[in-house]
Amino acid sequence: MSSPSDSETELHTRIHQQKVISSLGRRALETDDIDRLMHDAAATVAETLGCDYCKVLELLPSGNVFLRQGVGWQEGIVGEAEIPTDTNSQAGYTLLSEEPVVVDDLRTEERFSGPDLLIDHDVVSGISVIIGTIDDPWGILGVHTTDEIAFTDHDVDFVQSVANLLAAAIERHTYQDELEETVAELQALNTRLEKFASMLAHELRNPVTIGQIYAQHLPEEAAPKAVENVVESFDRIENMIDVMLVLTRRGDAVGERAPVSLAEMARDVWDDVDTREATLVVDIDLVIEADEVYVRHLFRNLFENAIRHGGSDVVIEVGTVAGGFYVADDGNGIPPEDREMVFEPGFTTTADTDGTGLGLAFVDRLAGIYDWDLQLTESDAGGAQFEFRNVAMSDQSD
Template sequence: MEWQATPYTLPLALAVVIGTVGAAISWRQREGRLELWAMGVQLSLALWSLFTLLTVSAVSLFWKRFWFALFLPTIPMLVVTTGLFTLNFVGRRDWLTRPRMVTILAFPVVTLALTLTDGIHGLFLTEVAVDRSGAFDELTYEFGIGMYVMGAISYGVAIGYNTMLARRVLRSRNVYRKMSAVVSLSTLAIGVVTVLSFTGLSPFPHFMLVPLIYLGIGVVLLLATGSVTFVRALPVDRLFAVVGSRFEDDVPLARDFVVEAVDNGIMVLDEEGRIVDVNSTAKRMLGLDRPIGDPLTTVVRPEWVLECDEIGPVLDGDEPVHELDDEVWVETPNGERCYQVTISALSDDEAAARAHVILLHDITDRKRREEQLEKQKETLRARKQQLEHQNERLDQFAGIVSHDLRNPLNVTSGYLELIDARIEDDTAAVDESELDEMKQAAERMEAIIEDALTLAREGKAVTETKAVGLAETARSAWETVATTDATLTVETDAVIEADRGRVRTIFENLFRNSVEHGRADVSVTVGDLDDATGFFVADDGPGIPDEQKEAVLDHGFTTSEDGTGFGLAIVSDAASAHGWDVTVTDSETGGARFEFTGVDRTDDDFRTADVRDGSPGPSPHAEVDNRPVDED
């Protein structure tokens, strides 16, 4: 095969390189069908330039006609790929049904079959020859009916996609308007120069004008594809400001002003979930810089989201963008903010929606006011409960004064009257037993008053807590109780969040109850519950009858004539003040067992330490024996 050098060799070869590079870049950046068809456009222009180069470089008629026959199908190929790219670019991919795709793709395939057999039927070229009179050999021909049919179909399709691109330019904002303008002007320029080639007005042979202007258009497309900064620098808005002023239409300007000035953040997503438009409010709310063109899942990082519900799977990419309404706490450069996020489809039919709009409304102040109001309500409820509790204590105290204290007072008053009568009668002597009765009555009144004060004190709600070691507190309480031959076994190293004084009161009253109602050598055990949500105090005494287990915690309940009936009631109130529940049951040895649940336990770091002074405590499983040394 003989070749010739022409003035068009270098420009055409450069156009081939630009088209090939553009196709490779589109392929590497592919995320969906849009980039795939963009690659098809660049590849079509590269093949257009290549076959034109081979046509003008060949010398023989056969090879010139062969390469030109391969060139002709690149015209419908460029039209088809540009049309498919446009449908994806403007969000009309739903129009591409399978029958339509087959019809569209058949256009360049049928053209290729006809051009390769054109020597037989002559539908595309007639009077084909080689002109060797000039500086280089040039293929000459006349267009047949097939060329005009192909041209008519191609221009019809081109008018359609150029119209869609123009509408996209007018309806877009920000960088998407500039990108749309670049694509629209490029396709329009290619369409115009092909008209010159079809009509014979082009100064260059064949359809060479397209590769030549592609040297400039291709570079612009490469820069626009690889750099958003380049697209932003294009003076498209300035051009629209000049052209748009002639139409006296303020609607787009007013729309842009409203979108930018509104307090709500606005983001528009295409069907691929990429951000195609965003106002300055949304950028400020989310701390974004240049999110246009990026997927929502990469712009809003999951680690920014502190709390959400429905939108979580969308941001993670597990679900496609769909209509929803959610409240989201996010970490922003301005601190933690709460946004009301509403996603709506830009269509009456969610399934057919090609785009979605996201509205962001900052409700942080409202949520914080709601939280403050809820805290105030909780405080009021707590105060109300405390007042009700105090009223109950007043009623109980009144009952104590009117009932429990009246009996010992009556005893004392009666004996005092007898003593007074005997003092008036010098012959009468004071019975020592009567003085003992008065002393016991006074001691009982003192015990009742002390228990009543303790009951009132322990029943108040716990407002301040700290880490309390159960083992250390139990041993400390055991030392204050007259336990004689009784023994204490501690089987816990738990540290709980509680009021130390009230926990000690609980242990003291339970230990005293075990000693007073059990044997002299009763054994008491303090340990953890199996589910580790609380603790228990158990003994091996006679236990509590089933019919009395619910009543033993009531105020005033006692089985002893000299008991006040407040010991276990104090235990119940101290536990309730912490929010704990107390259950009375049987121990493994048949004695009494008191279980405390709902107890808050602190970290393991606090365990086995004396929380009071910070020094290590004794072994949590050690036994405490209060028997005198000489009895061992």
């Protein structure tokens, strides 16, 4: 039986190296343990090339490199050794040359003389490549042996491919860490915001309640319009407090659910709103499970929004859709390109008058808290129609 030719052996070696790269690539996508991946990559490279040592060097802010992971080295070296990146070291020369460095025999090497790490381990031959980009290197992947080996171009490509896999995994891991830090910071910020909102709401409710009580005893016959404005102002402040709590605390702000008649609530809210010459049409007979305080605010915000944008003589209708209800008007409507933005906190087209940009944001947030499906469409009259589906109904509904 004849022995395989050199070309067959080389082909077999290249196929094996490609399989190793493929396996490492899958592992790099699956693992979140970057140090374990570095160690396994070093062990795999050393085994595949038949070498004694392999190392993953991390470039430090000082300019030196740190032996973060590796195999074959003396005990206490990995995770401890810091190597200079001057021209006397293979690592330093690799960074300066900006290309893979192959050492046939370190004993006769003229480009650099060390470093001590390689000399102390009787290293003779090796390959070192950059992990990362030339402009922004993360570190170096190096493989070494105590025997003199004539590494091929395919061996160099293999080591560089593994380094590229590590670079991609490190970048993903770094991004994930930064994302987790950002999420943690946002969560902490939200917690502080919720506490501040709760404290502010508590501090505001007491004077508002006192003001509302005194407002009820004001002599309307002396200045009816002034009394009306005072009462309305206190009501608006109370509305803003509840809106703010829902926007900042979300589900924690909403109380227990109870039966709420939408027809009765709509008419009751209408009596408290400055309706001008607007008209309300109620064609609904549903009782839902919700917190009546916030359903009241929902109707109030939708009614005021319709009057503010649809005109003083706008016609507003509250009706039934499959699985829920709707509030529609015959105003100018909302262009399709703006229908997502109108629910963003702060979005308003009437900031120069009395728009706060919080009303529809509150409506959207409340729908989310109750798991209602909210859709903004065009009404039959060409105005805006807010549809709420998947609404929990009370047993009292007909």
